[in-house]
Amino acid sequence: xxxxxxxxxxxxxxxxxxxxxxxxxxxxxxxxxxxxxxxxxxxxxxxxxxxxxxxxxxxxxxxxxxxxxxxxxxxxxxxxxxxxxxxxxxxxxxxxxxxxxxxxxxxxxxxxxxxxxxxxxxxxxxxxxxxxxxxxxxxxxxxxxxxxxxxxxxxxxxxxxxxxxxxxxxxxxxxxxxxxxxxxxxxxxxxxxxxxxxxxxxxxxxxxxxxxxxxxxxxxxxxxxxxxxxxxxxxxxxxxxxxxxxxxxxxxxxxxxxxxxxxxxxxxxxxxxxxxxxxxxxxxxxxxxxxxxxxxxxxxxxxxxxxxxxxxxxxxxxxxxxxxxxxxxxxxxxxxxxxxxxxxxxxxxxxxxxxxxxxxxxxxxxxxxxxxxxxxxxxxxxxxxxxxxxxxxxxxxxxxxxxxxxxxxxxxxxxxxxxxxxxxxxxxxxxxxxxxxxxxxxxxxxxxxxxxxxxxxxxxxxxxxxxxxxxxxxxxxxxxxxxxxxxxxxxxxxxxxxxxxxxxxxxxxxxxxxxxxxxxxxxxxxxxxxxxxxxxxxxxxxxxxxxxxxxxxxxxxxxxxxxxxxxxxxxxxxxxxxxxxxxxxxxxxxxxxxxxxxxxxxxxxxxxxxxxxxxxxxxxxxxxxxxxxxxxxxxxxxxxxxxxxxxxxxxxxxxxxxxxxxxxxxxxxxxxxxxxxxxxxxxxxxxxxxxxxxxxxxxxxxxxxxxxxxxxxxxx
Numbered sequence: 001x002x003x004x005x006x007x008x009x010x011x012x013x014x015x016x017x018x019x020x021x022x023x024x025x026x027x028x029x030x031x032x033x034x035x036x037x038x039x040x041x042x043x044x045x046x047x048x049x050x051x052x053x054x055x056x057x058x059x060x061x062x063x064x065x066x067x068x069x070x071x072x073x074x075x076x077x078x079x080x081x082x083x084x085x086x087x088x089x090x091x092x093x094x095x096x097x098x099x100x101x102x103x104x105x106x107x108x109x110x111x112x113x114x115x116x117x118x119x120x121x122x123x124x125x126x127x128x129x130x131x132x133x134x135x136x137x138x139x140x141x142x143x144x145x146x147x148x149x150x151x152x153x154x155x156x157x158x159x160x161x162x163x164x165x166x167x168x169x170x171x172x173x174x175x176x177x178x179x180x181x182x183x184x185x186x187x188x189x190x191x192x193x194x195x196x197x198x199x200x201x202x203x204x205x206x207x208x209x210x211x212x213x214x215x216x217x218x219x220x221x222x223x224x225x226x227x228x229x230x231x232x233x234x235x236x237x238x239x240x241x242x243x244x245x246x247x248x249x250x251x252x253x254x255x256x257x258x259x260x261x262x263x264x265x266x267x268x269x270x271x272x273x274x275x276x277x278x279x280x281x282x283x284x285x286x287x288x289x290x291x292x293x294x295x296x297x298x299x300x301x302x303x304x305x306x307x308x309x310x311x312x313x314x315x316x317x318x319x320x321x322x323x324x325x326x327x328x329x330x331x332x333x334x335x336x337x338x339x340x341x342x343x344x345x346x347x348x349x350x351x352x353x354x355x356x357x358x359x360x361x362x363x364x365x366x367x368x369x370x371x372x373x374x375x376x377x378x379x380x381x382x383x384x385x386x387x388x389x390x391x392x393x394x395x396x397x398x399x400x401x402x403x404x405x406x407x408x409x410x411x412x413x414x415x416x417x418x419x420x421x422x423x424x425x426x427x428x429x430x431x432x433x434x435x436x437x438x439x440x441x442x443x444x445x446x447x448x449x450x451x452x453x454x455x456x457x458x459x460x461x462x463x464x465x466x467x468x469x470x471x472x473x474x475x476x477x478x479x480x481x482x483x484x485x486x487x488x489x490x491x492x493x494x495x496x497x498x499x500x501x502x503x504x505x506x507x508x509x510x511x512x513x514x515x516x517x518x519x520x521x522x523x524x525x526x527x528x529x530x531x532x533x534x535x536x537x538x539x540x541x542x543x544x545x546x547x548x549x550x551x552x553x554x555x556x557x558x559x560x561x562x563x564x565x566x567x568x569x570x571x572x573x574x575x576x577x578x579x580x581x582x583x584x585x586x587x588x589x590x591x592x593x594x595x596x597x598x599x600x601x602x603x604x605x606x607x608x609x610x611x612x613x614x615x616x617x618x619x620x621x622x623x624x625x626x627x628x629x630x631x632x633x634x635x636x637x638x639x640x641x642x643x644x645x646x647x648x649x650x651x652x653x654x655x656x657x658x659x660x661x662x663x664x665x666x667x668x669x670x671x672x673x674x675x676x677x678x679x680x681x682x683x684x685x686x687x688x689x690x691x692x693x694x695x696x697x698x699x700x701x702x703x704x705x706x707x708x709x710x711x712x713x714x715x716x
Contacts, residue, residue, distance in 0.1 A: 011057035306356030325604025350587025562615030
């Protein structure tokens with residue numbers, strides 16, 4: 001029978017690194033049932049009869065976040081052989097708080113003290129035998145980065161799970177122990193047979209989720225309340241604080257037993273680096289340079305070399321020529337050849353042509369995440385956000401949004417403040433996700449090949465839209481109030497692990513290719529049909545097609561933005577299905593992939609005649625800021641749980657995108673392209689004034705706000 005071990009630990013404790021080293025490629029990634037939290041399972045490389053369930057990184061088993069709910073539900077309800085608790089050797093005090101709760105569950109527990117190499121470098125001494133004695137469970141020192149101690153960890157976990165050693169939970173103040181004993185007598189058979197100590201602690205803390213699981217009569221509820229109230233009077237503190245203090249008192253006793261204090265506090269390498277990269281004056285310029293370097297490598301240099309070959313040779317010659325010759329050889333009808341070559345190969349090839357650039361970008365971002373730099377950016381942005389009334393917690397969904405908008409919107413549910421949560425949902429998709437990156441690559445490559453700042457400017461445009469939206473919206477009655485506090489851990493810097501970096505790069509690349517092979521494939525066929533048939537279902541040229549008529553009907557709306565052509569209009573609308581569709585649509589309508597011009601540069605000739613450079617940047621800005629894809633819009637609707645709030649969010653995104661694109665084009669066209677000053681230019685100036693007013697105006701000193709549902713709500 002396969003043995004299953006639950007892998008638990010704090011974020012940044014190295015739990016994922018331990019999991020990856022033990023399981024290798026034998027991993028299964030998905031979502032927990034009913035929750036958009038990643039679920040990872042895997043079997044050991046050296047023993048296929050042992051499986052690991054990687055629980056989400058959590059700080060405690062209090063059900064405040066989706067991750068904590070998932071972890072607690074698994075540990076209390078599922079069957080497994082034991083728990084492997086990964087802790088950070090350089091931050092034991094905080095990490096052992098979760099350990100005290102895991103001990104109370106009563107399942108066989110082994111503590112893996114990770115990053116022992118970093119602890120030794122810092123000059124600290126940790127006696128693992130004394131730590132094991134203090135916790136009364138096996139303790140193994142490991143270094144996932146250097147692949148040390150992992151075999152011993154597996155061996156200890158198996159032997160401890162098979163033994164009948166009595167594993168005792170932590171012992172606290174006698175007064176608290178007496179209260180817990182009384183609660184046990186009152187609850188009697190109402191307590192579950194397993195994890196009884198954990199349930200007792202949670203009943204004492206008045207944990208509503210646990211109390212709702214227990215079948216209690218009115219007399220039991222009354223006696224429980226009396227015991228808790230009496231204990232609070234004795235300690236002169238509330239029940240939850242009593243438990244927290246007792247846990248840390250236990251941890252302090254254990255650490256006094258097994259650690260030696262350093263004679264003098266010295267700055268670590270991480271501290272010295274942070275003194276520069278999180279400096280209040282240098283942090284943002286450094287961040288700008290880092291993002292410039294990332295986009296320069298992926299879109300201007302290394303990524304472009306491979307993309308040029310894929311576009312020009314692979315999908316420009318080999319694939320269409322091979323498929324075309326085959327279709328002619330088997331005498332396929334001309335219309336079917338056009339469907340395959342122009343509709344399918346044209347759309348899918350247009351999207352996949354930018355895959356090399358995306359892989360380089362994913363690789364660079366994975367390095368920044370794995371070395372610990374992205375956590376610093378969240379810290380820096382918290383400092384910036386709070387000045388403008390936004391919660392620092394909002395930046396975590398925004399970081400996730402650089403991958404995909406759907407999980408980013410879902411991640412906003414960890415923000416306790418309702419106004420901050422809804423505001424984050426509204427603005428988080430302004431960040432350029434992986435689906436928008438091909439649009440960035442297309443516009444920057446075709447219209448600004450020698451300007452290395454155009455691509456990273458899209459990233460800064462998203463952040464600026466978020467910050468300025470936060471400033472303006474927080475001054476309205478709907479979002480007024482102080483932002484929620486934000487506490488996060490900054491992990492020590494370390495060299496990125498090649499396995500982790502490659503794994504994350506390939507996972508993101510795989511997701512991109514999968515979308516190209518499904519959604520873009522279907523959309524390409526749909527676009528081809530609409531662009532080749534008229535209202536009488538007759539085969540016609542593109543300019544006389546259903547799609548052309550539909551695009552021309554809506555094109556005047558976008559004419560003030562500089563790209564009022566039916567092709568640009570249709571591409572933008574199809575981008576609402578999936579942002580990659582923007583390229584897929586151009587691939588069908590403009591004759592496939594990019595071609596080599598007379599000057600030898602890789603361009604999309606018809607696109608360059610359709611847009612001026614400022615119109616192209618306006619097109620880019622609109623597609624970055626407007627409503628996201630249908631999947632992300634569905635996530636927004638689910639998180640808002642209100643049609644009016646959802647409509648407000650989508651309308652705000654589209655409205656802001658239109659105004660910003662109008663300003664970029666009208667002002668840029670006059671300033672840089674010698675355009676004539678007209679009505680659109682004056683409208684752009686008016687919008688600049690309106691936006692400036694909403695940003696700089698003073699918030700209303702109101703004590704009440706009216707929600708969209710018409711309900712009067714008190715605001716703090």
